[in-house]
Amino acid sequence: MKSIFKILVLVFSITTTAFLAFSCGEDKPETKSLDELRKEEGIPVKVEEVKYQPFTKYLTFFSKLTGIKEATKGSIVGGKIEKINASVGDYVRQSQVIVEFDIYNPGVQYEQAKSAYENLKKNYERMKALLAAGETSQANFDAVETQYLVAKRNYESVRQMLFIEAPFDGILVDMKVNPGDNVKGDVPLFTVSQTNKMRSKIWVSEKEISQFKKGMKAVTEYNGQQFTGKVVEISLAMDPAMQAFFVEVEFDNPKGIIKSGVTNEIRILTYENPNAIIIQRNLVSKDENGNYVFVVQNNKAVKRYITNGNESGLYYEVSGGLQVGDMLVVKGASQLEDGSKVNVLQ
Structure with missing residues (x-):
């Protein structure tokens, strides 16, 4: 048994030695470096x-949009608001009375002014007829006419204090008071705006102002709709308070979709080339x-x-x-x- 084991050990040793000798004698494949592979x-x-591709350059700003013409009327005297004759969103006419104050305001004396005006108007009309008939002198008529015109101006001035009118045709976009409110003098009451066109004043730096020209295309979006406008005015001097130049843009808004006072993103096309060679910055x-x-x-x-x-x-x-x-x-x-x-x- 021991003889058989010795024989097996001897055979294994001879086989292993022969295998190692064969392995050491075999040629290894040549390995090439990454640089060598790249060169080959x-x-x-x-x-x-x-x-060629179209190339455009926009400058983007955030700015408030308002009606092309807009004004806020305020109270001239303090007092109680008696009546409001229009609602926000209504179209109002120039000189239409929007807010009425209590006429029995002791500081205005409306009734006295109205009474004096109406009495002198009757006297003026009577003297005018007498002058035409040759029954009074020109001097008498002139004296009455002067008194009448003074009373008329006085009444109109007092009335404007108590009956606040729309400054022009437009949309009533803001009402700051309610009937029954007691307000002080010189406080804002309501705002009227012409919103068929919208304007925005954009403030730009000294470096940017040279890129703008009148007529440049402007774009804004509101409620999912895109509106196209243009640059209509460019300031020639820097505003000392803002330390910037203003550029005004205008958009058509015939259906009144854009609301006055909203702040919106406005993009202005400052350069375009339909046949440009463009590449990405990272290249x-x-x-x-x-x-x-x-x-x-x-x-x-x-x-x-x-x-x-x-x-x-x-x-x-x-x-x-x-x-x-x-x-x-x-x-x-x-x-x-x-x-x-x-x-x-x-």
């Missing part, structure tokens, strides 16, 4: 053909000689220095250095050097 096969990249690198990108020519990377025109968001408008038809590297550029062999991936 090229650095993998993706490219896109350069084409542009920079060295001591300027901005550059890579294009592919004859399976090699070519470093192209470019000049930028306008820029907007994530995109540059290229004004020089690229041409339509160039194959621009859009992926893999970080591994490239000028002249690197490339493997364009489909």
Whole structure:
């Protein structure tokens, strides 16, 4: 038994030795480095053909929109509000009485002014008829006419204090008081606005003001609808309080969808080019000689220095250095050097 075990051990030792000897004598396959593979096969990249594309540049602001013509009427004297003759949203006419104060205001003496005016008006009409008939002198008529005109102006002034009228035709967009309120003098009562067109005053920096011109397109959205307008006025001097320049834009609002007083995003088209070469910002690198990108020519990377025109968001408008038809590297550029062999991936 022991002899058989010794024989098995001897056979195993001989087999193992022979296998190791065979393994050591076999040639190992040659392993190539990543750099060597890249030199042979090229650095993998993706490219896109350069084409003309439309390019637009908008400047965006948040600003309040109001009617093209808007005014707030206030109280001239204090007192109790007796009546309100219109509701918010109503269309009102110029000189229509909107708010009425109590006529028995001791500080106004409305009844006295009205009585004096009506009496002198009757006397004026009587003297006018007598003058026409030659039964009174011109001097007598002139004296009565002067008294009548003074009484009329006095009555109208007093009436305007108590009967507050709309300043022009428009929509009543705000009512700040209610019947029965006691208000002080010089407080706002209501606002009338012409909302068929809306205006907004935008404040821009000294750097931005040079980009604006009258007639430029403006865009805003309200309640899911887009409204297109234009720049109608540009300030020529900086406002000392705001330390900025104003630009006014105007939008058509024929159905009154945009409400007066809302603050909205307004975008102004300051530049457009329908046939531009544009690229994403992240494709542009920079060295001591300027901005550059890579294009592919004859399976090699070519470093192209470019000049930028306008820029907007994530995109540059290229004004020089690229041409339509160039194959621009859009992926893999970080591994490239000028002249690197490339493997364009489909």
